[in-house]
Amino acid sequence: MDEKSIPRAVISRLPRYFRYLGELKDDGVERISSNELAALMKSSASQIRQDLNRFGGFGQQGYGYNVKNLYEEIGRLLGLDKKHHLILIGAGNLGQALANYVNFEKRGFIIKGIFDKNPAIHGKMIRDVAISPMEDMKSFMENNDIDIAILTIPKSEAIEVAKKLVEYGIRGIWNFAHVDLSVPENIVVKNEHLSESLMELSYKLNDGGF
Amino acid sequence: MDEKSIPRAVISRLPRYFRYLGELKDDGVERISSNELAALMKSSASQIRQDLNRFGGFGQQGYGYNVKNLYEEIGRLLGLDKKHHLILIGAGNLGQALANYVNFEKRGFIIKGIFDKNPAIHGKMIRDVAISPMEDMKSFMENNDIDIAILTIPKSEAIEVAKKLVEYGIRGIWNFAHVDLSVPENIVVKNEHLSESLMELSYKLNDGGF
Numbered sequence: 001m002d003e004k005s006i007p008r009a010v011i012s013r014l015p016r017y018f019r020y021l022g023e024l025k026d027d028g029v030e031r032i033s034s035n036e037l038a039a040l041m042k043s044s045a046s047q048i049r050q051d052l053n054r055f056g057g058f059g060q061q062g063y064g065y066n067v068k069n070l071y072e073e074i075g076r077l078l079g080l081d082k083k084h085h086l087i088l089i090g091a092g093n094l095g096q097a098l099a100n101y102v103n104f105e106k107r108g109f110i111i112k113g114i115f116d117k118n119p120a121i122h123g124k125m126i127r128d129v130a131i132s133p134m135e136d137m138k139s140f141m142e143n144n145d146i147d148i149a150i151l152t153i154p155k156s157e158a159i160e161v162a163k164k165l166v167e168y169g170i171r172g173i174w175n176f177a178h179v180d181l182s183v184p185e186n187i188v189v190k191n192e193h194l195s196e197s198l199m200e201l202s203y204k205l206n207d208g209g210f
Numbered sequence: 211m212d213e214k215s216i217p218r219a220v221i222s223r224l225p226r227y228f229r230y231l232g233e234l235k236d237d238g239v240e241r242i243s244s245n246e247l248a249a250l251m252k253s254s255a256s257q258i259r260q261d262l263n264r265f266g267g268f269g270q271q272g273y274g275y276n277v278k279n280l281y282e283e284i285g286r287l288l289g290l291d292k293k294h295h296l297i298l299i300g301a302g303n304l305g306q307a308l309a310n311y312v313n314f315e316k317r318g319f320i321i322k323g324i325f326d327k328n329p330a331i332h333g334k335m336i337r338d339v340a341i342s343p344m345e346d347m348k349s350f351m352e353n354n355d356i357d358i359a360i361l362t363i364p365k366s367e368a369i370e371v372a373k374k375l376v377e378y379g380i381r382g383i384w385n386f387a388h389v390d391l392s393v394p395e396n397i398v399v400k401n402e403h404l405s406e407s408l409m410e411l412s413y414k415l416n417d418g419g420f
């Protein structure tokens with residue numbers, strides 16, 4: 001099966017399946033049919049079957065899905081069976097909020113280093129990690145196995161910093177800066193443009209909702 | 211033209227058009243062809259023409275788009291020609307980060323009230339707005355014309371609070387709580403599930419990137 005051919009929309013639905021299955025598992029549910037899952041998720045049974053079939057046969061005709069297995073399989077697809085080491089660049093309000101978010105750690109996303117250009121906050125601790133100067137990023141990445149960088153810096157600096165991160169061997173960038181980064185194709189960038197998201201909400205309000 | 215039939219993917223691209231056109235306008239560019247815009251946005255000219263044609267004829271064959279007009283038209287579609295009044299529910303790290311984000315205000319999204327259940331922070335000011343007890347939300351909404359609520363509270367509380375917001379007349383909810391809200395269809399909900407976003411990034415890393 002060629003996973004690369006899986007549509008983006010399907011991939012973006014996987015974390016939601018994972019969330020619902022985790023809740024079902026915690027509630028002690030062992031099996032669930034696509035119809036029941038569809039009712040719960042306000043989705044359709046055929047979409048659920050189609051989505052999950054793309055990754056192989058998880059369900060058994062007439063028996064439904066084994067909740068725990070499916071939860072674990074989707075977790076593996078999402079790379080949650082491994083630990084990911086992250087650095088956070090930019091320890092302003094948003095950066096600090098993300099660094100303080102314990103749920104990431106629960107899922108195996110561990111923030112190992114925090115960098116900021118503001119000397120006034122160097123040495124300040126956020127959950128056991130000290131904020132370091134930007135200049136230390138290179139040697140830190142050489143000495144630690146870092147997968148993902150979270151970029152919470154102004155857009156004027158983001159492009160340059162992203163270039164450096166690529167040079168130092170980053171694999172993925174979670175970009176909160178309000179700019180499109182230009183990085184090689186093998187680097188995974190996930191943009192989180194919060195103000196654009198708010199504009200979409202505003203569009204829908206304008207439109208009367210749909 | 212029936213705006214309701216516009217695909218979600220097109221709507222989600224509007225803020226990005228708006229961003230690029232704003233930058234072109236600030237750079238003093240007056241006209242741009244779909245080919246030039248496509249090169250800049252790493253998109254295709256035909257997608258740009260198709261997207262923009264859905265909202266009426268913005269461009270003139272052979273003359274390209276008038277940057278300032280198109281910028282303003284898209285801004286109007288996104289409801290940015292009006293002021294939106296917001297309340298923020300949950301003044302934890304993420305809530306405070308959002309309340310401090312000045313760019314929202316530049317776009318006409320004004321946070322008028324901030325509510326939190328933690329008495330220790332009641333009265334604390336975030337950019338001229340005092341944090342108030344949750345109990346004050348109802349009368350505040352009765353006395354202020356509030357469009358949008360930002361929900362930055364734990365998922366255990368989000369569903370109940372969303373119900374109340376609907377009762378008090380909210381029109382849109384920007385939901386950062388890691389749960390699906392159940393609200394009437396005429397209420398616009400935009401989910402911002404940050405940890406699911408990080409999982410998508412992790413999926414793509416797992417998959418070698420694409």
